[in-house]
Amino acid sequence: MPFLPSPPPFPADRRTAVRDVLASLVVFLVALPLCVGVALASGVPAELGLVTGIVGGLVVGLMPGSSLQVSGPAAGLTVLVYQAVDDFGLATLGAIVLAAGLLQVVLGLLRVGRWFRAISVAVVQGMLAGIGLVIVLGQLYALADAPQPSGSIGKIAGLPRLAVTVVTDPGAATAFLVGAGTVVLLLLWPRLPARLRLLPGPLAAVALATAAAVLLDLPVARVEVQGLLAAVDPPGPAALGRLADLAVIGTVLAFTVIASAESLFSAAAVDRMHNGPRTQYNKELVAQGTGNLLCGALGALPMTAVIVRSSANVQAGARTRLSRVLHGLWLLLFAALLPQVIGVIPLAALAGVLVHAGCKLMPVKELAPLLRHQRGEAAVLVATAVAVVVTDLFQGVVAGLLLAVVKTAWETSHITIEVRELTGGRRVVSLGGHATFLRLPSIMERLEELSREREVELDLSGLRHLDHACRISLENWVVWHNGAAPRAVTVRPPATDRLGGRTGGGGAGG
Known part of the structure; x- marks a missing residue:
């Protein structure tokens, strides 16, 4: 398919501007429940997810790199963020994100961005599969408003007890029905007639679950709201001083590598969806780093380019950066003017959205062809996923990379x-x-x-x-x-x- 002439950074005519405005509304409606859900799954206030989405739109959206991909908090980082908050505290999260953003900017200026494309696809798919499994394991407990055991092994071992709780506890059963109903609606949404799918699936599912909880006065846990400004907590000298700790440095490196790889792999996927200008990888890495610098300074979640929002942007007909900038503006207006709306959302509904998102991270369709034709790659994928679940995200990815190197060395030493x-x-x-x-x-x-x-x-x-x-x-x-x-x-x-x-x-x- 031949490339069309490169469009300007912003609309040059009224028709394109209208398309971009409409696309921005679609992206906003997709991003809203995901920003809140990712924040809660990461163990931080819901507003911090909105802050990251706002920065991803208003700041990264203006920068060169990729014209159509959209940035914000990603489900792929929830495991790492949750571990960081659990190990070092919420106050240190901003310092970690800030340092990772600075490192991304330096790597982009050193033109390292293109080398992230050399990371084994099997390792990335295994990483995403492992993240998806960890998300699903954790959010199964959130579906029933039940406390989560620590560690993935503890969550797996606790599943029989969770099932007993859902059956015997009316409150847990009610919350589980709300969350399970959200998952079912998300699965059925793409199969509904087009006229019924005016709203994006995640927003429609959360809206219907919230309406049911309010109208029926269901005894389910709701999102706690403290206000946008109250949630922002810039890192102080003590938090910045912890950047000298070896464990914190390892977390910074993990944030940098995983966020950069996810963003640049997303860029490659988005480039295949349209025939406009291609991503400039080094500039995109600088843009992502700048966004994370600002998110870290505000004490918010780290950001990456997100394939769900980016594909929604392309499919909605966006042609320039205006759509992603405006989606950040709509998030800001919503968080500033209607924060009370967030407080009526059932936690189980957001857990259902994340269970669905976690399942979509698992490359089930890609695994079958690999097992038939590339068993070595399939082994790397599965081993990386298992390592992520059993250990943690950073160690799992390192193990996957080492295994991929060994596999390649073995195959080339014929x-x-x-x-x-x-x-x-x-x-x-x-x-x-x-x-x-x-x-x-x-x-x-x-x-x-x-x-x-x-x-x-x-x-x-x-x-x-x-x-x-x-x-x-x-x-x-x-x-x-x-x-x-x-x-x-x-x-x-x-x-x-x-x-x-x-x-x-x-x-x-x-």
Whole structure:
């Protein structure tokens, strides 16, 4: 599909402006329940999610990078934020987000943004799957207004007790029905006739659940509201001083890597949805970092580019940055003028929205083809997801990256061993491909088996790579065999002498 001429940053005509205004309303309606729900799932006041959404619209929306993707609090960071708040306190969260934003800006200015595209897709999908599982595990308890056990293993172990509570406790059963009804409505929403889907699914589901709770006076927990300005808490000197702690530094790095990767992967996905200008990755990384700098200074949640809001923006017909800027303005007006509306929303309804969002993070459709054609990638995906659930987000992603590197090293260290029989009882053993330490056991076992009773010529001319470990092992094996066997081993070295600098005839060197 040919690219259309690049549109200006803001509408150049009235028709485009109208489309962008209408698209901004759609994005606002999608973002509102998600901002509140992500904040509560992260263990912070609901207003802080709105602050991050406002900054994502009014600040990041104005900056260059990607013209149509929308930024705000993301479900993919709820696990990491919850852990940070639990470990270091809400006061330190702003300092962590601020430091991560500063690091993002530096990385963008150093033109590192494009390198985030080199992260294994299987690791990213595994990370998102693990995050989705953790979100679902936690929000199942919120569906029933029940306290959550600590840790993912504790949440899994507590599921039978939660089921008993839902069955035996009328209050928990009521809340669970509200949350489950929200999930069911979200699942059915795309299948309803278009005329009934005027509102985005998350907003419609939360609105209907809230209306039912209010009209029926249901005994369910509601969102606690303290006001936008009251929720803003800039980090003080004590919180900034904690940035010297090693554990806090690790969290800052985790925020930086995961938020940047999620934003830039989202940008790549959004670019496939439209035929306008492509994302400038380094500028987008600077924009995301600037937004996180401001969010950290306000003590709010970290932000990333969010695929749900971004796809809604594109599908609503947005053409310029105006739509995402205006969505931030609508969030600001709502939080300033109608904060009491948030206070009537049932927590179970927002939990239902997040359960649905968590399930959508799991790459179920992608896993089946991987199992058929790329089992190594599927193993990396599953292992990363399990590691995220069992340990934490940072350790799980590091484990996934290490596994992906090992898998790639194993696949690229392909070695072939061919045997040719010559007259006079001689045997030529030819090695080809990449001889690395990963294949060393199989190489040595094969050579020892072939050279027990016959003279062997070891042909290394077909090797494209011979690492240090293999070189030393082959040299030692030749020396040992020439001293222990009745017939010597001779070596035909690689074209570029990689076997100790010796060329020619026999003995240990060749």
